[in-house]
Amino acid sequence: MSQFLLLCAVLSVANLLVLQPGYEYVQDADAWLRLHKVPANWGNARLRCQLEGGILASPSNSAIVQAMLTQMTRHKVASPTVFTGIHSLNTELDFTSLDGKPLSEIELDWAPNEPNDDNEEEQKCVVLNEKGQVADVNCASKYPYFCKKDSAAMNATNDCPTTVRGYKYQPLTGSCYKFHRFSQPWNRAARICHAEGGHLAIVNDAIEATVLKHIFEKNPVEDVVGAIHSDVALIGIWKWEDDGDWMTIFGETLEKAGYAKWSDGVELHADHGAIQRSGLLDAVAKFDKDPFICEIEMTEENSV
Structure with missing residues (x-):
């Protein structure tokens, strides 16, 4: 364990660290992100992150947004848009992140003419595009996505x-x-x-x-x-x-x-x-x- 802590201390000078395969540390947000490039519908993306012991990531602050955009560019994601953990599946109108944060507490820039649910097709899930803007989409659509873990979870490791x-x-x-x-x-x-x-x-x-x-x-x-x-x-x-x-x-x-x-x-x-x-x-x-x-x-x- 002491070797593990020493390794983390040495590597923490970087803004992005790689500890568990696939996860990168975002220092400014004190969180770990993993990009899944294979598109999935929102329900399967949420389930995959849950099975990994994490959560479908939401652009809850500017550091997370920037980290998402950086990884999308660096890993050459085919789709310039990714699912987020923001949804309105449990309510008629209000969007909320999977960690319980209402949309009113998240600083987001909506894309032009968004949200645009016209009741012909329910758009209860939210995506992030390459410009850092969000839009509502049908949850059955398929997009790449990010899973997120907090530092407490990532530090609770062993051999x-x-x-x-x-x-x-x-x-x-x-x-x-x-x-x-x-x-x-x-x-x-x-x-x-x-x-x-x-x-x-x-x-x-x-x-x-x-x-x-x-x-x-x-x-x-x-x-x-x-x-x-x-x-x-x-x-x-x-x-x-x-x-x-x-x-x-x-x-x-x-x-x-x-x-x-x-x-x-x-x-x-x-x-x-x-x-x-x-x-x-x-x-x-x-x-x-x-x-x-x-x-x-x-x-x-x-x-x-």
Whole structure:
């Protein structure tokens, strides 16, 4: 931790810092921003930021606006317009940011003839353009967007390259893991892991299987919420085709990845992977909700 604090102190001379992958520190606003260049509708943008442990960013002050415009230019965003966290979805007229700040408390420049909701198409979400001006748009439209985290959240870290709570480093494998007790279907679990900066865990050898087994032991059945199966956790393997081989999410066969020990009696007609409390592999249906394990692999780039 002392090395981490020293690193932050040395780097803080810059206006923009990079600590967690994708997030840059905006010194004048004391906030961290991450630009998502792939367009999404407002609801999915909000959800993605939430899964990352942040919030869909709003241009709440001039420093944030300038940082957004600078990153849009530097990262060459195809669309010169980005979604903000300002919306009127919960009210008929008043716009509010996702962190609860009413529009009257935010200094914004509206683009000419904006807002212009003419009741033919509801425009309850707000975008920021390359001139630093805002406009109301339909929330189903798709734009790039920024996620934001405050400094308190970014400083609440450990040996793992993420600010999302719950990850713990395992020296036997060189990865960080998090056990999610709130059950999800496999696709949603994979999305959550990705949003947190990792992926559904992949077992590469017997040692890693033992590590996951011990993680599982710390999460008894009574602490798991909404599971279809009481003794499995979703991991990053699946069957790409009905009659195909089992593969990792990175396209390797289980044999090449290093671990293919299945439990006896597994229903292999199911096409999404899990691990049992015993450390052996299991299979579940695509829409079965179960707990899951995310993994963040440590590299030279993301080591703190």
